[in-house]
Amino acid sequence: MIDFLLNGQPRRCEASPETSVLELLRETLGQTGTKEGCASGDCGACTVAIGEAGPDGSVRYHSANACITPAHQLHGRHLVTVEGLAQGDTLHPAQAAMVECHGSQCGFCTPGIVMSLFTLHEQQHHTPAPLTPAPLTPQRLEAALGGNLCRCTGYRPIRDAALTMGEHPEQRPLWLDAAAPPPAAPETDARFAQPATLAELVELRRRHPDARLVAGATDLWLETTQRLERFERLIDVTRVAELNAIEETTLDDGRPGWWIGAAVTYSRLEPLLEEHFEPFAHLLHRLGSAQIRNRGTLGGNVANASPIGDTPPVLLALGSRLWLTGPEGERELPLDDFFLDYKKTALGEGESIRAIFLPRPEAGRTLKVWKLSKRREDDISAVLGAFSWKLEDGILREVRLAFGGMAATPKRAAAAEAALEGQAPSTAAFQAARLALTRDFQPMSDVRGSAHYRQLSAANLLERLRLVLLRDHQMQPSSHTDREVMLHAYAH
Numbered sequence: 183m184i185d186f187l188l189n190g191q192p193r194r195c196e197a198s199p200e201t202s203v204l205e206l207l208r209e210t211l212g213q214t215g216t217k218e219g220c221a222s223g224d225c226g227a228c229t230v231a232i233g234e235a236g237p238d239g240s241v242r243y244h245s246a247n248a249c250i251t252p253a254h255q256l257h258g259r260h261l262v263t264v265e266g267l268a269q270g271d272t273l274h275p276a277q278a279a280m281v282e283c284h285g286s287q288c289g290f291c292t293p294g295i296v297m298s299l300f301t302l303h304e305q306q307h308h309t310p311a312p313l314t315p316a317p318l319t320p321q322r323l324e325a326a327l328g329g330n331l332c333r334c335t336g337y338r339p340i341r342d343a344a345l346t347m348g349e350h351p352e353q354r355p356l357w358l359d360a361a362a363p364p365p366a367a368p369e370t371d372a373r374f375a376q377p378a379t380l381a382e383l384v385e386l387r388r389r390h391p392d393a394r395l396v397a398g399a400t401d402l403w404l405e406t407t408q409r410l411e412r413f414e415r416l417i418d419v420t421r422v423a424e425l426n427a428i429e430e431t432t433l434d435d436g437r438p439g440w441w442i443g444a445a446v447t448y449s450r451l452e453p454l455l456e457e458h459f460e461p462f463a464h465l466l467h468r469l470g471s472a473q474i475r476n477r478g479t480l481g482g483n484v485a486n487a488s489p490i491g492d493t494p495p496v497l498l499a500l501g502s503r504l505w506l507t508g509p510e511g512e513r514e515l516p517l518d519d520f521f522l523d524y525k526k527t528a529l530g531e532g533e534s535i536r537a538i539f540l541p542r543p544e545a546g547r548t549l550k551v552w553k554l555s556k557r558r559e560d561d562i563s564a565v566l567g568a569f570s571w572k573l574e575d576g577i578l579r580e581v582r583l584a585f586g587g588m589a590a591t592p593k594r595a596a597a598a599e600a601a602l603e604g605q606a607p608s609t610a611a612f613q614a615a616r617l618a619l620t621r622d623f624q625p626m627s628d629v630r631g632s633a634h635y636r637q638l639s640a641a642n643l644l645e646r647l648r649l650v651l652l653r654d655h656q657m658q659p660s661s662h663t664d665r666e667v668m669l670h671a672y673a674h
């Protein structure tokens with residue numbers, strides 16, 4: 183049973199485990215304002231806002247793709263849809279601005295765009311104290327709308343609506359501040375089980391070895407919307423307290439850092455990355471869309487073990503570890519030992535990822551991350567390179583070069599690393615490393631890129647790394663071309 187608020191009204195619904203929020207809205211509740219476009223999280227037509235009570239009791243809304251959000255995850259939450267925004271004849275500022283700026287033509291994308299603008303408006307104008315709203319920069323605007331496609335209006339009027347909606351008067355319904363009543367008791371043995379503690383999660387996995395785990399569902403749900411599979415039984419990890427924690431720690435080997443709970447969403451992780459891992463934070467801005475980052479988790483990205491997942495190469499370059507938990511107890515594993523083969527991991531039967539270790543950046547260590555994809559916004563990588571190294575007295579040390587999109591798993595380039603380790607970052611050393619990449623990888627061709635493109639791009643990323651080293655350490659360029667290139671592109 184799902185107990186939640188819909189636009190301020192209490193609702194109680196039954197649904198099968200694989201029901202999405204979109205199906206619940208359109209097919210069970212007859213609320214058809216929320217549209218279905220792609221059913222895979224790509225177009226944003228189905229965007230809704232989901233409110234959760236924070237530790238202080240105030241409700242914070244995030245945007246989500248209703249087509250790939252499990253209906254059961256609404257339990258104890260407040261769902262706001264496009265039907266709820268207008269108060270009588272008074273439009274919400276997001277709607278009024280869209281009308282005034284001519285932000286809609288055929289209108290199919292409009293409910294989704296309005297809901298993305300609504301969450302942006304809430305974050306800008308109703309941020310609960312003591313938090314302060316971040317200024318509306320072009321980047322924030324792009325981030326808020328990057329997951330919404332419009333095929334006919336063009337984005338300028340929509341952007342104008344976003345920029346001017348704050349000027350429209352608002353009659354904010356009081357119900358927006360209402361938190362859904364807390365879930366009576368976590369449903370631990372339903373077909374969509376929602377354990378609240380790690381002990382419950384372990385016990386459920388022991389009792390139901392065939393059940394699938396679900397976190398943000400931004401990968402898993404495509405199995406039902408695209409491949410029409412049924413889930414007999416799901417165990418939701420998103421309410422497990424231990425999996426939601428971010429803890430500062432020191433490992434037994436003395437390395438300080440943070441254990442990031444596997445169910446921590448990208449949006450929650452962002453402030454920590456912004457503060458300590460700027461290149462990783464920069465990558466996050468290009469991972470999916472706001473809707474995806476609000477739901478998707480680091481644990482889901484690692485467990486999914488996709489060769490083109492964005493965060494595993496970065497975690498490999500950082501020297502991350504995993505904290506696994508299962509019926510046999512707990513264990514730690516270097517991420518280097520986790521990916522075994524295509525979509526095959528070292529997770530044992532009944533084991534879950536509890537947390538992912540991010541080592542605190544050491545003095546003298548640098549990280550660079552470059553993602554190559556066909557679109558800048560909301561696109562999966564063709565090739566991703568994540569590189570980390572120390573430069574001591576002009577010599578490269580502890581070089582870690584990890585790639586996505588180059589093999590059946592996210593993988594370090596052992597031969598290329600060996601070619602650079604202990605060398606000055608010279609043209610010759612990098613030439614050897616680029617050549618070594620052909621021993622490290624035999625990539626495949628697919629819709630995102632041919633094998634040749636991938637091999638060449640990976641080598642070019644190493645060349646980019648050489649030029650960045652040249653620039654950052656004020657070494658002498660070895661050719662006119664180097665100087666030209668350095669003068670231009672390599673800001674990140």
Ligand SMILES: Cc1cc2nc3c(=O)[nH]c(=O)nc-3n(C[C@H](O)[C@H](O)[C@H](O)COP(=O)(O)OP(=O)(O)OC[C@H]3O[C@@H](n4cnc5c(N)ncnc54)[C@H](O)[C@@H]3O)c2cc1C
Nearest residue numbers: 223395397398399400401402470478479482483485492535
């Ligand atoms: C439109 C769209 C754009 C996307 N863009 C990107 C992108 O740019 N880059 C990118 O890397 N990915 C992208 N993704 C994929 C996806 O968003 C990420 O992989 C995300 O991190 C998955 O996390 P999740 O919490 O949604 O996982 P889920 O979908 O809930 O789960 C994924 C897998 O992990 C397992 N799992 C989840 N949690 C655990 C756990 N704690 N222990 C063990 N197993 C677990 C599940 O059983 C499932 O097999 C995109 C997806 C969509 C739909």
Ligand code: FES
Nearest residue numbers: 219220221226249
């Ligand atoms: S229908 Fe396209 S994102 Fe949901």
Ligand code: FES
Nearest residue numbers: 287288289332333
């Ligand atoms: S108005 Fe037609 S798709 Fe946006």
